[in-house]
Amino acid sequence: MRPMKVFKVIVHARTREPVLVLAEEDGDRCLPVFLRQPQADVIATGPRADDDQVLTQDLIVPTVQALGRRLEGIEITALEDGVFKAALVFDQDTRLAARPSDALAIAVRDGLPIAVADEILDEVGQRVSEMFPNGVDIHEPADRQVAAFREFIEDVSPDDFRSP
Numbered sequence: 001m002r003p004m005k006v007f008k009v010i011v012h013a014r015t016r017e018p019v020l021v022l023a024e025e026d027g028d029r030c031l032p033v034f035l036r037q038p039q040a041d042v043i044a045t046g047p048r049a050d051d052d053q054v055l056t057q058d059l060i061v062p063t064v065q066a067l068g069r070r071l072e073g074i075e076i077t078a079l080e081d082g083v084f085k086a087a088l089v090f091d092q093d094t095r096l097a098a099r100p101s102d103a104l105a106i107a108v109r110d111g112l113p114i115a116v117a118d119e120i121l122d123e124v125g126q127r128v129s130e131m132f133p134n135g136v137d138i139h140e141p142a143d144r145q146v147a148a149f150r151e152f153i154e155d156v157s158p159d160d161f162r163s164p
Helices: 038-046 056-066 099-110 120-122 142-155
Strands: 001-009 020-022 029-034 071-080 083-091 096-100 114-116
Touching: 001 029, 001 038, 020 038, 029 099, 029 120, 038 099, 056 071, 056 099, 071 099, 071 120, 083 099, 096 099, 114 120
Parallel strands: 071 114
Antiparallel strands: 001 020, 001 114, 020 029, 071 083, 083 096
16 A cells, blocks of 8 residues: 555546545655545545534544544555545454545545555556646645635536536
């Protein structure tokens, strides 16, 4: 598994679907993950703060803790027929299958580690310079990226996501 960080949240130009770009913490490859709109909205909200309205994803970690367990992170584990598979990773090496967009929303809200299987990066990972040929600041904080996406979300309507 390769440790990843939230790198950039973008909107796919052709489909107008939100995409979360994950980047290697210690490398130069990235992985675009298409999101469902509700999870993109949660990710755009950013990490959970004490004064935030409680979202559904915010209930996972406290519930797990109340049961005496710990959610340690999320993993994108496989790519099957063009669809990512993911898992929530708990203490005692327990894993629970989850949709990648749900797992990523939980990870962003609670600041949990994100990892991607090496095989996935080898198969579909892209060099940051190839994906963003006009350049990007790979050291720009994720919260600034999320804030920019949040601004985008505030200015769009459902009609913007309809097929042309």
